[in-house]
Amino acid sequence: MSHATNLRCRECSHDYDLAPIYTCEWCFGPLEVVYDYEAIAASISAEKIAQGPESIWRYSDLLPSDVDAAVDLGAGWTPLVRADRLAAELGLGEVWIKNDTLNPTNSFKDRVVAVALSKALEFGFKTAACASTGNLANSVAAHAAHAGLKSYVFVPANLEAGKIVTTAVYGGNVVAVNGNYDDVNRLCAELAGTYPWAFVNVNVRPFYAEGSKTLAYEVAEQLGWQTPDHVVVPMASGSLLTKVDKGFRELHKVGLLADEPNVRVSGAQALGCSPIARAWLDGADTIKPVKPDTIAKSLAIGNPADGYFALDVVRNSGGGMAAVTDDEVVEAIQLLARTEGIFAETAGGVTIATLKRLAEQGVVRRDERVVAYITGHGLKTLDAVVPVAGPTGTIAPNIEAFHAAFDIEEQ
Numbered sequence: 579m580s581h582a583t584n585l586r587c588r589e590c591s592h593d594y595d596l597a598p599i600y601t602c603e604w605c606f607g608p609l610e611v612v613y614d615y616e617a618i619a620a621s622i623s624a625e626k627i628a629q630g631p632e633s634i635w636r637y638s639d640l641l642p643s644d645v646d647a648a649v650d651l652g653a654g655w656t657p658l659v660r661a662d663r664l665a666a667e668l669g670l671g672e673v674w675i676k677n678d679t680l681n682p683t684n685s686f687k688d689r690v691v692a693v694a695l696s697k698a699l700e701f702g703f704k705t706a707a708c709a710s711t712g713n714l715a716n717s718v719a720a721h722a723a724h725a726g727l728k729s730y731v732f733v734p735a736n737l738e739a740g741k742i743v744t745t746a747v748y749g750g751n752v753v754a755v756n757g758n759y760d761d762v763n764r765l766c767a768e769l770a771g772t773y774p775w776a777f778v779n780v781n782v783r784p785f786y787a788e789g790s791k792t793l794a795y796e797v798a799e800q801l802g803w804q805t806p807d808h809v810v811v812p813m814a815s816g817s818l819l820t821k822v823d824k825g826f827r828e829l830h831k832v833g834l835l836a837d838e839p840n841v842r843v844s845g846a847q848a849l850g851c852s853p854i855a856r857a858w859l860d861g862a863d864t865i866k867p868v869k870p871d872t873i874a875k876s877l878a879i880g881n882p883a884d885g886y887f888a889l890d891v892v893r894n895s896g897g898g899m900a901a902v903t904d905d906e907v908v909e910a911i912q913l914l915a916r917t918e919g920i921f922a923e924t925a926g927g928v929t930i931a932t933l934k935r936l937a938e939q940g941v942v943r944r945d946e947r948v949v950a951y952i953t954g955h956g957l958k959t960l961d962a963v964v965p966v967a968g969p970t971g972t973i974a975p976n977i978e979a980f981h982a983a984f985d986i987e988e989q
């Protein structure tokens with residue numbers, strides 16, 4: 579049995595039953611899942627978790643759906659890799675990479691979609707849908723196929739070709755919309771009022787968002803039930819960042835962390851779509867929507883739904899933010915690949931480039947244990963590195979040609 583008790587408005591605290599709804603009738607604020615933490619504390623333990631499945635479902639006590647009804651393609655329980663070579667290049671001490679490229683459809687979105695579609699099945703939906711910048715479409719199509727649901731995914735028509743292919747292959751409907759993500763999202767909000775579909779990031783968004791908390795749970799468990807001092811999180815809508823913060827706090831609430839966590843949370847955006855980082859850098863309280871223009875398409879949300887909450891978390895935790903250029907993103911993808919053997923998509927480049935900036939500024943410190951969340955695989959955005967990652971040399975098929983081209987005396 580799930581320990582979720584109801585939904586609550588994040589603005590005015592009005593309570594609602596657990597249902598496929600997402601905004602408050604009183605103030606239009608976003609709804610969030612509420613749990614019975616006493617019941618969770620009584621049920622959960624490190625031993626029980628350790629005996630659970632090697633997926634996000636090991637934390638089902640802290641999720642809104644019942645593990646027996648879970649849509650499970652194996653999302654989660656991805657490696658936490660110590661990154662000493664990267665740390666040395668950045669002048670940092672202890673750096674870890676949470677390698678979420680290794681999810682079933684190669685992005686962190688599998689965590690949120692697994693929870694959203696489990697809940698969708700429970701609510702009796704027959705069709706899953708979403709507005710997506712690409713990764714969510716991949717994941718919804720795959721999980722819907724696995725769960726026997728129909729799917730309609732809506733994406734901007736200018737998306738990377740690879741992301742369309744890797745969605746369409748699962749056999750659902752892929753609707754390419756001539757517009758940017760914010761146009762697609764607006765269309766989906768309208769469709770959600772018309773069709774009885776589970777739009778994972780519209781009418782079941784409160785449940786969907788909870789899946790992101792598992793990125794905090796796993797890091798704490800993998801560090802031996804300790805928290806990092808500082809995390810760097812990529813931001814699109816800002817939801818993931820706020821849920822990572824919530825996740826660490828919940829672990830303390832239910833008794834899995836002895837001390838109140840004190841994790842500094844920093845946010846990463848690409849300069850070409852940085853409404854949240856802009857507000858941070860300007861010290862502003864309002865987030866001005868922007869028109870995205872960046873290679874980091876998976877983060878290209880110009881009007882971020884959770885932007886204010888993300889700003890709040892970063893301010894209250896003593897973190898920082900940066901907006902990095904597309905050139906820095908490409909360099910950072912190469913840096914991570916060259917130092918740690920992990921190939922990230924552009925969103926990962928945004929995160930590592932932000933980590934580098936914040937290290938240079940002294941916001942991320944050498945004495946901190948740092949975790950960088952790498953949320954998508956490099957094969958998703960090959961175009962970004964095609965210009966900088968070709969053959970070292972092209973030669974005739976004989977040894978003389980090799981000798982002529984390569985000076986191997988250095989060994």
Ligand SMILES: *Cc1c(COP(=O)(O)O)cnc(C)c1O
Pocket residue numbers: 685686687713714812813814815816817818819876877925926953954
């Ligand atoms: C969706 C996504 C994020 C974060 O999204 P939020 O809307 O901020 O929760 C981060 N990285 C990748 C690769 C994504 O696809």
Ligand SMILES: [Zn+2]
Pocket residue numbers: 587588589590591592602603604605606607
């Ligand atoms: Zn409200």
